[in-house]
Amino acid sequence: xxxxxxxxxxxxxxxxxxxxxxxxxxxxxxxxxxxxxxxxxxxxxxxxxxxxxxxxxxxxxxxxxxxxxxxxxxxxxxxxxxxxxxxxxxxxxxxxxxxxxxxxxxxxxxxxxxxxxxxxxxxxxxxxxxxxxxxxxxxxxxxxxxxxxxxxxxxxxxxxxxxxxxxxxxxxxxxxxxxxxxxxxxxxxxxxxxxxxxxxxxxxxxxxxxxxxxxxxx
Amino acid sequence: xxxxxxxxxxxxxxxxxxxxxxxxxxxxxxxxxxxxxxxxxxxxxxxxxxxxxxxxxxxxxxxxxxxxxxxxxxxxxxxxxxxxxxxxxxxxxxxxxxxxxxxxxxxxxxxxxxxxxxxxxxxxxxxxxxxxxxxxxxxxxxxxxxxxxxxxxxxxxxxxxxxxxxxxxxxxxxxxxxxxxxxxxxxxxxxxxxxxxxxxxxxxxxxxxxxxxxxxxxxxxxxxxxxxxxxxxxxxxxxxxxxxxxxxxxxx
Numbered sequence: 001x002x003x004x005x006x007x008x009x010x011x012x013x014x015x016x017x018x019x020x021x022x023x024x025x026x027x028x029x030x031x032x033x034x035x036x037x038x039x040x041x042x043x044x045x046x047x048x049x050x051x052x053x054x055x056x057x058x059x060x061x062x063x064x065x066x067x068x069x070x071x072x073x074x075x076x077x078x079x080x081x082x083x084x085x086x087x088x089x090x091x092x093x094x095x096x097x098x099x100x101x102x103x104x105x106x107x108x109x110x111x112x113x114x115x116x117x118x119x120x121x122x123x124x125x126x127x128x129x130x131x132x133x134x135x136x137x138x139x140x141x142x143x144x145x146x147x148x149x150x151x152x153x154x155x156x157x158x159x160x161x162x163x164x165x166x167x168x169x170x171x172x173x174x175x176x177x178x179x180x181x182x183x184x185x186x187x188x189x190x191x192x193x194x195x196x197x198x199x200x201x202x203x204x205x206x207x208x209x210x211x212x213x214x215x216x217x218x
Numbered sequence: 219x220x221x222x223x224x225x226x227x228x229x230x231x232x233x234x235x236x237x238x239x240x241x242x243x244x245x246x247x248x249x250x251x252x253x254x255x256x257x258x259x260x261x262x263x264x265x266x267x268x269x270x271x272x273x274x275x276x277x278x279x280x281x282x283x284x285x286x287x288x289x290x291x292x293x294x295x296x297x298x299x300x301x302x303x304x305x306x307x308x309x310x311x312x313x314x315x316x317x318x319x320x321x322x323x324x325x326x327x328x329x330x331x332x333x334x335x336x337x338x339x340x341x342x343x344x345x346x347x348x349x350x351x352x353x354x355x356x357x358x359x360x361x362x363x364x365x366x367x368x369x370x371x372x373x374x375x376x377x378x379x380x381x382x383x384x385x386x387x388x389x390x391x392x393x394x395x396x397x398x399x400x401x402x403x404x405x406x407x408x409x410x411x412x413x414x415x416x417x418x419x420x421x422x423x424x425x426x427x428x429x430x431x432x433x434x435x436x437x438x439x440x441x442x443x444x445x446x447x448x449x450x451x452x453x454x455x456x457x458x459x460x461x462x463x464x465x466x467x468x469x470x
Contacts, residue, residue: 143376
């Protein structure tokens with residue numbers, strides 16, 4: 001069954017049309033790179049997928065049912081979104097990690113936390129660090145770890161490596177590739193053409209709020 | 219308590235103090251002469267009117283009428299507070315309920331503890347103090363809520379996208395707004411007697427009450443202002459944060 005399906009989806013905001021008649025199908029386990037110029041509607045596409053905004057036209061189906069009719073909290077637990085600029089909250093890295101467990105009324109799974117830290121090449125000492133002293137790359141990796149504490153069905157990445165150096169970018173790329181190997185569907189918005197083609201199975205290009213092309217890469 | 223027997227003559231002479239303000243405005247070209255005169259005339263007319271109304275109500279000594287007047291005061295305060303928070307959904311209703319509950323609980327404790335009696339000459343001035351304090355606190359809460367939901371939009375959306383409900387996603391903003399509403403009352407309590415002798419205490423002392431007794435009233439006032447501000451700010455923030463989300467739990 002198609003996992004996410006856009007049926008003639010449009011989105012406009014303050015009388016400005018951002019996405020127009022988008023129709024795409026994403027299968028479970030797909031790895032889709034989304035490319036296009038700034039302001040073409042890529043981030044809006046991701047926010048629509050995870051129920052943070054509602055389409056102004058058309059329908060989005062998730063596992064065959066209308067996404068907007070499903071419980072937004074449950075949808076967001078299954079379709080996780082990682083922002084371009086990571087927003088860490090609270091005072092320490094630990095606050096960001098414990099939040100996901102607290103909202104599920106669960107104790108922190110230390111083993112899971114440790115395995116994610118090592119997957120993103122970070123020491124567990126970071127847990128006690130103040131968020132103010134972290135670099136952009138560290139913040140983004142913490143944000144990714146925070147998103148992945150509970151394995152999502154779909155992972156939406158919004159230019160998450162745009163502020164990272166080459167080493168950190170490679171760490172993130174490898175971690176995401178591994179996740180995709182474990183069955184997680186990936187939608188990755190990127191500006192980097194090389195990154196867009198390197199790992200993905202499909203390349204979706206958006207221009208002026210419309211699909212320009214959908215290319216099969218593998 | 220006859221020390222403050224101000225005669226009409228003394229008041230008329232004291233009115234020359236307004237001239238000081240007018241002369242400043244005129245020579246410094248502040249262009250405030252017209253507004254000064256209007257404000258002074260308004261103040262005098264409003265105070266004369268309210269003194270007759272209070273004299274009448276105190277004479278009636280009817281608990282129902284007293285309650286009605288307190289409700290009218292609450293409505294006026296709610297109306298003013300809601301104007302400070304135009305982005306707050308149902309601002310007037312939220313303000314009215316919050317101020318009414320805050321003032322209601324505080325007045326009930328005061329009456330049941332025997333600190334004051336449910337008589338118009340005690341209930342109305344006390345209500346005036348707590349309701350106006352709650353009004354200012356709510357105005358601050360609303361402004362903080364609106365500005366935080368704008369400036370911390372990414373934080374709220376990040377928490378939503380992690381699968382949090384709207385309350386855990388907004389809790390930091392709610393707490394910050396309640397704090398903003400309460401801080402002026404807490405700060406003014408800290409400086410009582412050091413920086414300021416509040417109006418009520420000054421009034422009692424001028425009217426001849428011993429400072430030793432006047433402070434008892436002031437302590438009572440401080441307690442009741444804190445309780446009303448806390449309850450009203452808490453209620454207003456918790457009642458209004460939902461208005462920043464749509465029914466699909468998306469930030470508007």
